[in-house]
Structures are given as C-alpha cells and as structure tokens.
Amino acid sequence: MTEIRMRVNGVVHSLDVEPWVSLLDALRERLGLTGPKKGCDQGACGACTVLADGVRINACLALAVQYADKEITTIEGLAQGGELHPVQQAFIRHDGFQCGYCTSGQICSAVAMLAEHAAGMPSVVSGSAARAELTDAEIRERMSGNLCRCGAYNGILDAIREVATP
Amino acid sequence: MTTKHAEVEQRAPYVGRAVDRLDGPAKVTGAARYAAEHxxxxxxxxxxxxxxxxxGRITAVDTAAALAVRGVIEVLTHENAPAMKPxxxxxxxxxxxMASGTSVNYLATDEVHWNGQPVAVVVAETPEAARYAASLVRLTYQESPAEVDFAAAEPNAVPQKNNPLQSAGADKGDANAALAAAPVRVDLRFTTPPHSHNAIEPHATTAVWDGDDLTVHEGxxxxxxxxxxxxQRFDVPARRVRVLSPYVGGAFGGKTMIWAGTLLAVLAARATGRPVRLVLTREGVFHTVGGRTPSTQRVALGADADGRLTALIHTSVARTGRVGGGPEQITSASRHLYAAPNIHLRQNLVQLDLVANTVMRAPGESIGTFALESAMDELAWELGLDPIxxxxxxxxxxxxVDGKRFAHRMLREAYALGAERFGWKERDPRPGAMRDGRWLVGMGVATAYHPAWQLPAKVGVxxxxxxxxxxxxxxxxxxxGAATAQAQIAADTLGVPMEAVRVExxxxxxxxxxxxxxSGQTASAAAALLAASHKLKRSVFALARHAPDSPLRGRRLDRLEARDGGLYEGSAGETYAAILTRAGRDHLEAEAGPGMxxxxxxxxRDRRNWVKAASGAQFCEVRVDQDTGEVRVSRWVGVFDVGTVINTKTVAAQLRGGIVMGLGLALSEETLVDRRTGRVVNASLAENHVPVHADVPRIDVDWLGDPDPTMPLGLLGVGEVSITGVGAAVANAVRHATGRRILDLPITLDKLL
Structure with missing residues (x-):
C-alpha cells in the first residue's frame, strides 16, 4: 500500500492504494467519482478520459500513484458554481450523446482538445507546418480517440464547433 | 400581443418539436449512475x-493459487457453487x-460448450484482487471435437423452421424456372461476418440479497x-426481485437476453452473503455475450429488358450456438420490397460450438438488405438503368409474397426527396467517371426497410x-430519448406544460x-399512456361534474379540451389542481395496458391484415483512393418513412446512429473467430473496428412525417430502420466509383486492390 494525496476537482484526498491501482479505479472505486467511465480498460475507447493538469489522459492506462502530484479534473469538476461548462451546455443543445456512457470522456476530451489547438499543437490533418484552422476534419481527427457507439458524432462535432467559434 | 403569442405557443403540441433530453444534465455532468456505479x-x-x-469436460480444478491472493473471499466452480435452476x-x-441467452446452467456442470464460457467466478474485496486471482485459476480439460468454422459448416445447413412471428421462407410461382427464362439476370453470393454490439458500457451487474429479496442493478x-x-433461476417469487436500470450505456440488442455475467453475479452474492458487483472485462463481453450471426446469402434476380422483375430468389445461411441463439429474418426485406411474380425465399441454419448468437440492431434486415440491395444495383448495371x-x-x-395490404408505403416519396437533397442528377452513371484528384468518387443508393412492432406494455399516470x-x-x-418522448406525449394529451411532467x-x-x-418501445408505451391518460381525465372529470361550484358541472367530457393544466370548454373550465383540491384529493392515478x-x-389478427413497416432511401457518396483502395464515406442522405416523429432532435440522432453503425458494417466491423480453437481473436475495441469521429461525415437525415393509420400515434419505429440498406448503399457507391462489386463485408481496402 502506498499513501498518496490526490487533488481531484480542487479537493485533496488521502488515499491508500496498491501501486497497481489505475487512476480510473482509484477515482471510481475509492473516491466514488463514477463520472469517468470504464469502457474497455485498455485505452481504446476514451470513455475514461480525465484531465491531468489540463491535459487529457486515459485514466485506465494511468497508475494512481503516478498522478499524486497532479491536479485531476473529472467530468464532475467541469461545472463551476452550479453553471455547466460551455461544452456541457453545447452537448445538451446539440444532442451530442444518446446512452451517455462515452459522454464524460467526450466532454473532457473536447475541453482539452480545444486547449491543445489553442496552444498550437498540430495534428495529422494539418501537419506540423502552420497553425491549423479548427476545421471539421481537424475536430474529427482530434476527437477520434473517443468512441461513441450510439453514433452521436454529428452532434458532438456541432457542440464542439459552437464552443470553438464564439 | 405577447399574451396571444404565448397562448399560441403554449397550445402548440410538444409532439413534433425538438426537445432536449430530460436526462441530459445528468449525463453531461457524470451524475448518471450506471449498473456498476451503485x-x-x-x-x-x-x-x-x-x-x-x-x-469438452473439466477434469481438474485447481483454485489454491487464486484462494491465496490477499482479499479473495471465494472461488466458485462447478465443484462448490450452489445450483441454479436450469x-x-x-x-x-x-x-x-425467451430471455435466456444460452441454455447452459453455469457452474452446475463440468461441460464446456464454447471457448470463453465462464467456468469459475472469483469473489474478492477489490476488483484488482478478483481479476488477478481469476488469472490464477487452473482448469484441466478433456477436449472433444468441436465445430467452430462457419465457412466449413455452412454447406451442411438445414432449413429453418417457421414460427408464428417469423417465416423461414416463402414461395410464389416458380422462381427457378422464371430465372432460367429471364433475358437479364444476376446471381450473386454474398458473405457477411459476425458483428458485435460493442456498447461502450460493458455488461455489469450489482446484486444484493437480503434474505430472499434480491435487488439487481443491471443495464x-x-x-x-x-x-x-x-x-425462476433462483427459485424466489418474482415480486421479491427488484431490477433497477435507469441508465443503460448502449445495448443495440446485446442487453436483450440474460447472459452469464448477470446470473453469476447473483449466484456469487448468494454464495458469499455479500453484495457483489460483476463488471465484464471488454474481452469478457465477447466471450459471454452473443453477437450477430455471420451469413452467406444468395440473391438471384431475373428481369425483362425493361427492368421488370420476373424472379426473385433470396436464400441465406446463418448460425446459432449449439446451446442457444436463434434465427434472424435475413430474407425479410425480400418479402416486401419488389413486385416479382415469382419469388423463392429460404433461410437455413447451422449449429456451431460457439457462444449463442443473439439479436443485434435490425437482426436479419441489416445484413439481408446488404445482399438484396446490392443485387438490385447490379441488375441496374446489367440493364443500363438508373438504380432508383x-x-x-x-x-x-x-x-x-401474399398480397396483403401495406399499412403505409412511401418509398417513392422517400426516393424523390432523397434524390433532390443528395443531388442524384449530378451523378455521371459511368463507373469511375467521377474523380476528385486521386479519389474516385462514387454514388450509391439502397432501400431501408424494417417491420413495425408493437409490444405489450402498461403505463401508469x-x-x-x-x-x-x-x-x-x-x-x-x-x-x-424514451422518457423525453413519453413526457411530450403526456404533456400534449393532458394539456400541461412539459415542465409539469416527470417520467419514472x-x-x-x-x-x-x-x-x-x-423499434417498438415508444409506440407500445404511447398506446398505454394514451389509454391511461384518457382514464385519468375521466376520473378527474367525475370529481368535477357534480361539484356545485365547478365550471365543468353538467358538461360532457367529450366536449372538453385538455389544456392549460386542466379541462376546458371554450373559456369555461378549471385546472386539475383546482378540481383535486376541491375534492380533497392529493392525487389521482390511472393505469392502462393490454393483457398478454x-x-x-x-x-x-393485425398481422393477417396488414404489412406494417418503416422504410427509407439511403444515398451514399464515397471516395476511393485510386492506389490504396481506401474507402472514405464523404456524404450521406437518408430519407425515412417512420410515421409520426415525436422529438425531431432525438429521432434525427437515432436515425444518424443507425447509419453510423451501418458504416461500420459496410467498411470495418468483423468479429474474427479462430477456425481452429473457436476463440474470438479480436476481442477488444482496438481491434474490433467500430466507426470513429474521423469515419463519419455530415449525415443528412429527413423524414416524411406522415402518421401510419394502424399504429399508436402513427409511429412506425426509428431505432433500426436506418441501419438497413447502409451496407448496400456503400457497396453500390464503391461499385460506381471503381467498377468493382464487393460481395463480402466488410469492404476493406485489400478487397479493392
């Protein structure tokens, strides 16, 4: 057992975890934060996406002990002062989900993806040459690590586009 | 001015509007709790x-290493597990x-019926300990010969039996003779692979026994x-079992039957006296939950020189498991789509030693329309005729096949509208003639078709x-969007604002x-909801009509309008709240729904008189890389006849979702079974390729909006029709782009090289 202190959604938690416990299991099973979902536990579906110091990661592929000194944000931590994050609002307005199981991951991923783009991170669509305009193809490419089996991709794209284009 | 406007708006029905999902806030904030989250x-x-x-048979069980793992509570095998009823x-x-996914009585037998069958359950204090210990359980088997190769077994298929809900074939005239005599014909053999639902939520059960009372959280x-x-399996009265399933993280047919994980969670909870949660691993879903059968299909079409069909032959082979599963209506669309005077349809089955197959979005029609609609397209090429x-x-x-009346048939309208929206007339009919740089551009169409079903349901209001x-x-x-749709219907029929309606x-x-x-849930519930609402209005009115100071006194219910939160005739009337308060009632309740x-x-009786179905026209544009054969779908238009549309927002989403799953069927999805061992070899979301964001273009969907007169509220069902025809529309577009007819799904680039 290793005692770690984790800062999650602005709250510091003390946890005793075995070194093999994933960040996802620590969040879901130890802290009761079940917003991040376990879809595959193999880093293939993106349903477990959370933010670590603002960067999106697959929590199922991360060990809790590695993230003791990071600021973790889960879907539960995106709304501020009772008001939904603009991406959350846009997902409702544009019907960017059906069953809801991939939604936490899609939203966290979208929030971080917009930040990555704003910081000039390239993608395979635009290459590394110039700072890319956030076209539909860019958004699709950058969101392709988050699977949605209900097929709500058009709604998700519309929601992200709306937030990206004020 | 504002008053009048507000009044009009308030009276406009909710049915037919774009309404945000009632469960939206819970789903976008992570507050929604699924089966594994209680x-x-x-x-x-x-x-x-x-x-x-x-x-084979299990000949030895060694659980010592597993039991030695810290935190392990119990290891259940057929040697020590309490028995369930068969x-x-x-x-x-x-x-x-019909609910049982397979006929195997898990942990009550040493018999193994497929590779991946659950043969032991580890219960532990943590998920990590349970999973690790499960890897340490050692079983020894005496193997028996197994048949697991569909392609090898397929020639030995036997004809499927008819049942009251599903015909296994049909014959009209002499299709073989008509085909032989036809001046123009195509005769094609198609193959489709096994598919998996791949709901993003893996199956999960939380089971809690309190004496003989059982609570189960289950998607x-x-x-x-x-x-x-x-x-039945645990020998307790049904009233003592409570099943909670407010959120289901995707299902698509995969959560229709009861599979091993559910039973074994309940069994483990009973055996250990602890609340137990069992979440299948992603691999475990492939091993314990059936998927769509593979198929081989023959479609042979004969036509005269004008393109009028003289013969339609559609036969299929599908597989079930030796310990469960069932046939699916692969030739169903061929019963309904084309006016051929000679028709021969036949469905055949083989049994293999694999996990039982099960229903998956549009069972039968999704793969059956791939074959039929591909063959129709090929016939159009043969005839030099436009496929529409x-x-x-x-x-x-x-x-x-039988001359019954169609309750609704608007395929002409669907094609006309779809062709206009898609720009079909821009299509150069010559194969390979349309190009965009290195991309060969192709356009294809196909018909979507899915029968309309109504199921028994009770609703209380x-x-x-x-x-x-x-x-x-x-x-x-x-x-x-099931709850949202019922709230819209309730608000309209009772004349209350949607904000006043809650759905449990x-x-x-x-x-x-x-x-x-x-695709029958909304229509089935709507029928009961309308009946219950009517009963409720009668009860409310009964309280008012004799009340001396009620404006409804002496009036007739059939002249009243439910609006503004009450019952009114012209300007006279009062709110439900006023009626109940005067009568000293804190609530009134009514329930309706047919007996079994x-x-x-x-x-x-209904099925003797009518053929009821949703249908549609699918339009696809593909781009095929001239060198690599990579296929990208670049545009889609689908126009559907689904009867009444309750919520334009959720219906559009559901229609698009079916098309997206159809794109996977067309281009990438295939669950691979090892021909030697019967093991699924791509049992993961990394290797079982469902469509991702980058695979899905803008999907333009529309509907004709004409209610079906024979269905509750005119609803024909939305969930499945839109996956049908998709595989063929893609294949037909690929044919147009490349001149190549692909008969074997999925259309991966190796088949176009």
Missing amino acids: PYPNLAHAALVHATVAR APALSMLNPST TQNIAWVRQHLA ELRMRNEPANNP RLTADGTVVVRSSLHEMGM YGDSDLPPGPGAGG LGFAAKML
Missing part, C-alpha cells in the same frame, strides 16, 4: 474465468422464457425478463394536486413497460 457497504467484486477450449423451456404464453433492454428469469428507376419500376401495390403529472412505466433508456422508468416496481426491441392473451390475439 455503492453498497461491504461490496465484493467478482471476476470470471473463461474456458480455453471449445468443447433455464426454462420455451413457452409462447410466457415471453420471458438491460428488458427489465421484466431479468426479473422473471432471475426469480429500377426500384420504382418494381414498386409493388401490395405485399409481393399520476396527477397530483399541485398540477404535476408523473408517467410511470419500466421503460428502458439506452439513449433513444427503469425500475421493475413500476408498471411493466415494453421491452426495448423491434388479448394482446397476442390482436397482434396475430
């Missing part, structure tokens, strides 16, 4: 051990007898089946003295809802 004190975690041979025999009078498409099946024109020349007046309405039924919300669902303590299957026998009789 905390219990003292909760234990279970993990499955899967057999590693396809057929699965019940099928009975037409009790639909829940399911049929709450009543889970309740009745568990009661070929379909219009063969559009039947009555159901082709409660009106409280503060004017709120509660709709109560154990509906299933897998993302269709996903709980077996509620009046039993319809199963979520056959009456329902079955009506359904069979």
